[in-house]
Amino acid sequence: MKKNNINSIKDSGFKVPKDYFSNLEDRLMSEIKLNQTVKDSGFKAPDDYFNTLESNILSKVSKKEPTKVIPLFNKKNLLYITSIAAAVLLLFNLSIFEKETKWDTLDADTVENYILNGNVGTYEIASLLLEGDIEEENFTSIEFTDEAMEGYFIENANIEDLMIK
Template sequence: MKTNKLHNINDSGFKTPEDYFNNLEDRVLSNIKLNEAVSDPGFKVPDHYFDSLENKILNQVSEKETTKVIPLFNRKNLLYVSSIAAAVLLLFNLSIFETQSDWDNIDLETVENYIITENLGSEEIASLLLEDGDISEESFSDIEFTDEAVEGYFLENTSVEDLITN
């Protein structure tokens, strides 16, 4: 390490502004004269003010003034609002807006879900869908059953075990 000739340093590194010490005395004297001229700060506190301040604050905080309470929902307003709500409810529940449903507008998926959940048998389904005069021999006389159609039906809808046991 180099010692950088520390014993030969002539400059301290600090500098003062020019004419700093020439004006210093004038500035200190003007500050003293200003403080003597303004002996009264301009604010005055009444005598024994801080002695009674705590008691005054506690008395003002502890005093509770009773105020008149106006409820948000008085009986008159509640009656008006409930009558309007009832009128609107009746308007939407009346049959003015209802449309007549028919068999063409029923969704097929809804009917399937109803049949599955209600566990209806084939007789109940037939009684729901067909009336007494709907089934006749003439309606089945036009249908021809070929051997391929019957064989395909049995292959798709039955198993070998069903055919053997029956």
């Protein structure tokens, strides 16, 4: 940026309209004459307007009309919402969507482990059986011969298990 010497500036930057000062005196005189002849501007405020203005404004502002407030959670709406939520909860908790478990789909190992580890007694098992399940022809009888028993003990038993203590 160039450094301009302040003393060398010839133009001040302000401009006045052409012939402003030549007719300035005439315009001022006409304005003074107009003010002397016309005392009333044409606008009139009512009597005691500015004395009572503050009290009028405060009286209008301080009047509060009660507004009607509708609460979001009144007893009726709360009852509707809770009943709908309870109905939806019951719908999902009921066994509508569950498939029934069938005895054919159970593994024998699973049932055996449940009976052995689930503290299930003979009375609980007997209560599950029907009268037709307990008939004698439903049970197969296996007879063991002495040779079969001896072969089983030879193959599976330890000598320590057979010793009397």
